[in-house]
Amino acid sequence: MYSDLIQSLPNVIAWANIAALVIGVLAGIVVGAMPGLSATMAISVLVPFTFGLEPLVALGLMAGIYNGAMYGGAIPAVLLRIPGTPAAVATTFDGYPMAQQGKGGYALQVAVVSSAFGGMASAIALMLLAPPLSRVTLLFGPAEVFWVAVFGLCSIIFLLGGNVTKGLISACFGVFVSVVGSDPIFGNDRYTFGQLELLDGIHIVILLVGLYALPPVIDLLESPLKTENSAGDRLGTEPIWRTFPQMLRFWKTWIRSALIGIWIGILPGAGGSMAAFMSYNEARRSSKTPETWGNGEPEGVAASETANNADTAAALIPALTLGIPGTAVAAIMLGGLLIHGLQPGPMLFRNNPDIVFGFMWQFLFGAILLVFLGGSLATNSFAKLLKLPRPLLGSVIIILMLIGVYSIHGRMFDVYLMLGFGAIGYVMDKLRFPLPPVVLGLILGGFAEENLRLALRIGRGNWMVLFQNVTSLILVALTVAVVVGPMVKHRLIDKKKAESKG
């Protein structure tokens, strides 16, 4: 298996692929740095354009954007206290105080080095852990795949957010959208109302652009005030080779946060923001000087930024090997892989080792590139770009959305559909319905149904076919553990709290 890893390396070093990676990282940093634009949105806008590209060029762009955006979010988080991406929220805790003290440049350098470290650790984990996982390939027939999908659907409970009812409504909505189109077995129409355009189901990108990109655009236009003036006028940047030795004392935090980020990444349904929060808390807990945290402790920036980048490649481990996207970005990347005929799942490593392992290398190189590209971008010049007039920014994004969705199938029908989802997404966003369950529901709902019904046909209508072998039973047990485990844990924590109070 690992020989494929080495064999795929020469392909990755082709100039077009490296160029794609560089462009991706740069674009990712810019996108991440713009409040309201996330990696999710950038990649969902990008995916349809990659139709005509070589797979590795397309995937290099995506890997670059993902890595770049996870760091880019730190720039406005540090300079303006506006997290550029959701995962950068924890970066504001110490990054912004540092900027106020005139150490913004140092904060950004810590962020970029930590991000790169997290990204590299994650990429290496992906390279080493994914191949063994892919060996279980052929154990997964329809019954087993059904249980995998159910397992993934159950991870929705981690995505529900504060309000369980709303989270479940989001999930049901997502699953319902997934059944539009032709029935997986009989091929008859379901809810297509005679529209041939709906027969293949609703493309994930249409839904994603509608839900994730339109609401922020409307927000941009709703309050067109210029972003408030920053303390970033005085960054106090020193050359990175002089500041780097000072950072080496974070090594424990780097390793700990990287492990947390990778672990969260492998768990389906979690995500960069959860990784960043957890690792920030853990780092503070083990610090000798917890009182400096929140007042400009560079180690806090390091913890948060390492973890949110360590989440990136690791989230692809379940996505590539089992077809279960760990995060929304991983979900879109699966779409990107599908476009190039790369069916995610156990067979992927067998059928397309060059591309899959090349993709992994790109994650590693993307993380390394981050230091060079991010390091030079994180200067005063970037603060100016953030002052781009918001109405202008908004209208440019609108155009990109239209191009992106139109390019999927080359038809305006999809654009109107996207606008419809945008309206729904806006209402959901404003009423605080969580969006990730919709995405996960759309991806896994129809998938679960199709495999359930295939399994039932294989079992000739007998539902016991779902429990007939060890793999299925293990998956059932895992699912139960995922659902029940957190409940038990919450009980225990509540109990402890009650005891300590009493």
Add this chain to the structure above:
Amino acid sequence: MHNKPTHRFLRAESITAFYIIVVAAAFLIPTTDLAPLSALLPAAMLVGLILLALVMLITDQRKAAAGEEAEAVVKSPKRVFGAFGLIILYAICVDLIGFYISTALSLPLVAFIFGYRSPVGLAIATAIVLLAIYLIFGVSMSQEFPTGLLWAK
């Protein structure tokens, strides 16, 4: 606060819950035509939506009864509806008169309406964006964009 609800049934959450129920119920009608296994999942989801929306409605009404004020959903509804309307208008224009013309018109228009008034800035931005799109998508990716239904025939 112009969009503060005057009536407890006009709270944004209640209205949304009500709409979810109505739409989900409407989708149940075509569901009856499907074969049993084919209808299983969609029917379960629709019924789930109806039940959950009912819970949401009741929760929100309880809050209303308890005198809790609903949060303002949008800061300025005019701008929101305006923005959404303009986006739809832009899509229709692309369909009817073609991508490049509509984009050249709508980019400065939207930016102008929403508060960016510098004519030089608008002209430069429009030129850069159009050129970039043409070069990146039109030339290097050989993407075709709608040419406009009005001009076809």
Add this chain to the structure above:
Amino acid sequence: MQKIFKTIALASAFLTMAGTAFAQYPEKPIKVIVGYSAGGGTDVMARTVAPFLEKYLGDGASIVVKNMPGASGQIGVTEVANADKDGYTLGTYNLPGMMARTLDRKADYDASSFSYLANVVNDPNVIVTSKSSGLDTVEKLLAEAKANPGAITVGMSSLGGDDHFLLRKLQQMTETEFTIVPFRGSAPARTALMGGHVAMGILNISEVSAFKDEINVLGVALEDRSEFAPNVPTFKEQGVDLINGSMRGFVAPADLPDDVRDTLLAAFEKLKTDKEFAAAMKATANPVQVVTGDAFEKLNADLLDFAKSVWEESPWR
């Protein structure tokens, strides 16, 4: 003044030339609508055929492939059926899918909507079994199917396609019964077969040539052995007269002008003997069998009749 006369003379000369040039189809790019996305089997066929067609149409003819994916090719083929009848819009055409769709769902076209130009690819069906099933000959397979009707699960791509029709033919001929498991496409069906989750599979020869070691290929539904797998016997050799496959070709809207139709048919006809073309098609895993004009129309009509008989007997949806 003289200049103007000159221009007029020139212009009229051009006009008369244009008059004759009208016969010299094609005078502008020909659009070929592919009902699948770029990179799919049908798309690859269209893009492989295009340069050869350009060569044989001559006069710097140019062909532009346009993908209109969706609804298993139905969106694209509907567009072709309703296009201008001037020969500047052609489309790819898949059998038996395109005709089966006129039976099992609402379609805005029928068999009379097209001028049948040429079928280019005939990808014959193969019956495969998993190594773990132990059913490594047609004989054993049929014996098992007769002993336990419905016990053998058959993985294939969707109902109403060539795989499905092959199984219908097999069931009719041998009076056996199998349990159909229709996957979304051949790749997942093949994966399930390799894992032993289904016992038997119906695929196309181009889809199994890379997997000969992992599965048993029992036979090919062709008159003579296929050059893609010369070791695999035909069903005829094994006593079952099964001929079936997935076909891909080109059509234009019905009622083309005669000269245009003749030009196109002549160009397609030349593909039959082009060795370079055959090599290019083999490299892209496309088994070639060129059938042009009326023969293609007859092929289409026969397939439609068979599909109709299946549909009337046991509608699949």
